[in-house]
Amino acid sequence: MGDPVREAPVLDAPVLKARGLVREFRGFRAVDGVDLDIAEGSVHALVGPNGAGKTTLFNLLTGFLKPTAGSVRLGEHELAGRRPERIAKLGLARSFQITSLFAELTPRQHVELALAGRTGLGWRFWRSDKALGRYSGRAAELLGQVGLGEHADVPAGALAYGRKRALELALALALDPKVLLLDEPTAGMGVEDVGRTVDLIKKVRAGRTVVLVEHNMSVVSSLADRVTVLQHGQVLVEGPYAEIRHDPRVVTAYLGDSNAAH
Known part of the structure; x- marks a missing residue:
């Protein structure tokens, strides 16, 4: 499936990291204590079943939502509470x-x-x-x-x-940008456009870090150096795609989801 699996980059100095990230909506925790390290120069995928908290986490990283608690750092810069346009100017x-x-x-x-x-x-x-x-x-x-x-x-x-x-x-x-975040880059695309988009992301990743939310697991397998699986607003498991795809917790989380079979 996709390209040969690459070894995940060493995470000694993540370019983007979150610690204890929480977002509540009227008492419901859409994101519940997430820690996340994004290695510089990597492609890092955020996946999970519907309602797992992927989009909320994405919005917290980019400043479109303010966290209830926790920290988001891009290098030495604290992002939590900054406006999206200021975050964009930071890279x-x-x-x-x-x-x-x-x-x-x-x-x-x-x-x-x-x-x-x-x-x-x-x-x-x-x-x-x-x-x-x-x-x-x-x-x-x-x-x-x-x-x-x-x-x-x-x-x-x-x-x-x-x-x-x-x-x-x-x-x-x-x-x-130093870090490029892609929200469902292949959503709604036919097979030909999906293939073209995957090739395009491979091209533009040179010299930068990419974080993507993606449902198509074939796309994830082709692009991602590392995958974080979310469930109920928490990190369920994280690792290279070749490892997480066989993890029983991931299989269970995706039961009934058509993408689980990919």
Whole structure:
């Protein structure tokens, strides 16, 4: 299944780590005391059955939710309580499960705006077309990297679903993140787009760390150096995919889930 299994990177100096992370919703603990170490340069998958707490954990790591308790650190920076845009500037960028693009803008315009948003220009892009023009070279490079070079000037609303997800990835890469978080990167894709997306993630992981939430276990087996399995908001088991896939606790957690058979 997928590529030959790689040895997980040594976790002596995790680039991203969580300690005692808790998130309560009206007394219900969606995330319940999670400790997590993400090795620099690794691809780390968060998996688990529906309701396991994956998305809530993802939101805590990226600042879209504030933890009830616990700590999230990116290098020397404490992230808990910071706004998502501040976290992004520190080097952690997120690609969303639900794509939100401006239908009338082209991929080139999207990426130029994202690049401008990193600078002092901010979103004052309407003041000068020349101001955006300074980013055209880097925008073209990013679009080529995600396979959208030939679609740079097509309105985003006219792009096929898989290409919209590729554009979303280019927007995250425009932030030049140390850590790239991907939320269900292959959700809703056909087999051909899934294969293309897996190849794309393998390409863009060079020089950065990737954390992904993913239901497709074939994708996980192809990409992940290390896998954390969540259940009821807690870490059930963690390790290389080849180990966790046979763990009786994981098999039990996935009973009745169609992905358990992969």
